[in-house]
Amino acid sequence: MSSITEYFSGLFTGIRSLMGGMSVTWKELWTKKVTQQYPENRDTLVISDRFRAELVMPHDENNEHACTSCGICQLNCPNGTINITSEMIETAEGKKKKILSKYSWDLGMCTFCNLCVITCPSDAIKFNNTFENAVFTRSKLIQTLNKEGSKLREKKKETLAPKGE
Amino acid sequence: MLLNYSHPLEISNLTTWLDTTLRSSMPEFWVLFIEFALVIVALLTAYAVIALILIYAERKITAFFQARYGPNRVGKWGLLQSLADMIKILLKEIVKITRSDRFLFFAAPFFMIVASMATFGAIPFGKGLLAVDFNIGVLYVTAVSSVGIIGVLLAGWSSNNKYSMIGAMRSGAQFVSYELSAGFALMTIVVLAGTMQFSELIEGQRYCWNIFNGHISSIIAFVIYLISGHAETNRGPFDLPEAESELTAGYHTEYSGLQFGFYYLAEYLNMFIIASIATTVFLGGFLPIQVQGWDAFNGIMDFIPSYVWFFAKTAVLIFLSLWVRWSFPRLRIDQLLNLEWKYLLPINLVNIVVMVILVLTGLTLKDLFGII
Ligand code: SF4
Ligand code: SF4
Numbered sequence: 409m410s411s412i413t414e415y416f417s418g419l420f421t422g423i424r425s426l427m428g429g430m431s432v433t434w435k436e437l438w439t440k441k442v443t444q445q446y447p448e449n450r451d452t453l454v455i456s457d458r459f460r461a462e463l464v465m466p467h468d469e470n471n472e473h474a475c476t477s478c479g480i481c482q483l484n485c486p487n488g489t490i491n492i493t494s495e496m497i498e499t500a501e502g503k504k505k506k507i508l509s510k511y512s513w514d515l516g517m518c519t520f521c522n523l524c525v526i527t528c529p530s531d532a533i534k535f536n537n538t539f540e541n542a543v544f545t546r547s548k549l550i551q552t553l554n555k556e557g558s559k560l561r562e563k564k565k566e567t568l569a570p571k572g573e
Numbered sequence: 574m575l576l577n578y579s580h581p582l583e584i585s586n587l588t589t590w591l592d593t594t595l596r597s598s599m600p601e602f603w604v605l606f607i608e609f610a611l612v613i614v615a616l617l618t619a620y621a622v623i624a625l626i627l628i629y630a631e632r633k634i635t636a637f638f639q640a641r642y643g644p645n646r647v648g649k650w651g652l653l654q655s656l657a658d659m660i661k662i663l664l665k666e667i668v669k670i671t672r673s674d675r676f677l678f679f680a681a682p683f684f685m686i687v688a689s690m691a692t693f694g695a696i697p698f699g700k701g702l703l704a705v706d707f708n709i710g711v712l713y714v715t716a717v718s719s720v721g722i723i724g725v726l727l728a729g730w731s732s733n734n735k736y737s738m739i740g741a742m743r744s745g746a747q748f749v750s751y752e753l754s755a756g757f758a759l760m761t762i763v764v765l766a767g768t769m770q771f772s773e774l775i776e777g778q779r780y781c782w783n784i785f786n787g788h789i790s791s792i793i794a795f796v797i798y799l800i801s802g803h804a805e806t807n808r809g810p811f812d813l814p815e816a817e818s819e820l821t822a823g824y825h826t827e828y829s830g831l832q833f834g835f836y837y838l839a840e841y842l843n844m845f846i847i848a849s850i851a852t853t854v855f856l857g858g859f860l861p862i863q864v865q866g867w868d869a870f871n872g873i874m875d876f877i878p879s880y881v882w883f884f885a886k887t888a889v890l891i892f893l894s895l896w897v898r899w900s901f902p903r904l905r906i907d908q909l910l911n912l913e914w915k916y917l918l919p920i921n922l923v924n925i926v927v928m929v930i931l932v933l934t935g936l937t938l939k940d941l942f943g944i945i
Pocket of ligand 2: 480481530531
């Protein structure tokens, strides 16, 4: 007897749940389309700020950056993507100081793990979300992040740039 | 003829005119010969065109269900997409499979396409647009459409590939099971209508479609027919013969180019055929919506050409099938067979008896309300 009631209750709950499923898909049919029609909607495209597309070294209006050329990011990079060249100079006060001469980063070898940004003690580098990185030759992927003639921002003038800038 | 003026958009006007002009200038034999040739050409063209439209519609509707746009690059709204796909598939190489059964391998797609084409030919598309009107039309359609399964089994067997083989075996089990239900559901309506001939079936539904005429029983039969028809086409939740995650593509894994195109085409056309048979048998075929006594309303409805009614009704059913397809997860083989043998078939058998009682005791809507 119970098996018969089971049969029928199973049948009707089955039908009800199928109807429930169909009502869900019916609503889905009228939802807004999520497709991004990429090349056309370039102007309105929203890419999350957290997206890691390209490593940059922010420079301020005086063409100064925050990199002390300590080499920590290079040490922490699991892929050897970062290559820092630095030189020793003598300041006016006669102190020896290491300054950055070339900060080179290879997009083609980066896994976008963000370790370099996290470990940098001066917050000198960050990832931005400009994702259109395709180039025709591999050599173009190797980028120099410090700008021509840029120099280290003086500590006294300004405190460290806030995190995430 | 009055008909000519009251239905200016009907294609039957054209066919009648063609027939009379041919007959006035030629002997009987040549008239028939030319007409047969024209019918064949028209059907083949319709077959291909409908398949293209269906492929486009399916891709669009599927996309909408998934909150996408679907094809929208080739032509306006992607309208030429399926045409482009067709050209691509025609140009593709047909790969010869070594160590397959060459003859059966090449024959298999033809079984599939011939079965679906032979069924397609028997569908009444509109007033006077019925190529063959057998007095056992329903039986013919059921019989001929089952030939397709031979194509599937042969494809699986001759490919010499375990995926194909398993896919074909599953498809065979599924098809044989659900063919039973589909047949019984149609028989329920044959009991109600008292005829197997499509033209009479349709004519009997002028003021009261079969689905309303037999109320409870008809609706159950309709639902069962849609479910089993859907299962026969190997689509939607019943697509385990080609479950790509386990069987790559099932029975047509080894096929390429045009041969694959045949299976693809037949699959889409089977969807159309199931929907159009359901339309014809349950939803009044190409007849417009008519209410007995409301002559003005009937006149207006009648002005819309019959083929428009037919395709509109069929389109609704096809949409239903797509809706089901994108709502439910795929069944396991045991669930699939359970559904058929433990639910659909017993319900169906009881349903036929109920229908017989309804008809014999005069409880159909036509009897109750005196509709002709
Ligand atoms: S994101 Fe990771 S891989 Fe890329 S440069 Fe930084 S540390 Fe190296
Ligand atoms: S980017 Fe940061 S971690 Fe890397 S060298 Fe410059 S200051 Fe050091």
